C-alpha cells in the first residue's frame with residue numbers, strides 16, 4: 001500500500017466485504033466497517049444482531065475489537081458500508097473516540113464503493129469524554 005489512494009481503495013473494499021458477513025436477520029440492515037489502523041493494517045467488523053435485541057453489536061465496534069485483538073490501539077481512518085444514508089450511532093462514536101482524535105469516518109455505498117459522507121470523529125462527537133478526562137478523576 002504505497003499511497004493514500006491505495007489505502008482508501010482497500011479500506012472501502014474491506015468495508016464492503018465485511019458487510020457481506022453481517023448477521024442481521026431482524027433488521028435486514030447489514031453494515032460493514034473497516035478501520036485503517038496506525039499499524040497500516042485493515043481491521044474489519046460487521047454488525048451482529050441477536051434475538052435479545054439489546055445484545056446487538058454494531059460493525060464499527062466489532063472492527064475496533066478486531067483492531068485491538070491485532071495489537072493496534074490507534075485509528076487512522078474508518079470506512080462504514082451500508083445501503084442508503086446513516087452515521088455511526090452514539091455508542092460507536094464514543095468507542096471510536098477512545099482510539100484517536102483527528103481521524104476521518106467515510107460512509108460508503110456497497111454497490112459501487114462511492115463515498116457518500118465524510119466526517120472527522122471530532123465532528124461526530126465534539127468534546128468527547130476521553131481517557132484524560134477519566135484520569136483527572138484518579
Ligand SMILES: [Zn+2]
Nearest residue numbers: 058088089092
Ligand atoms: Zn453503533
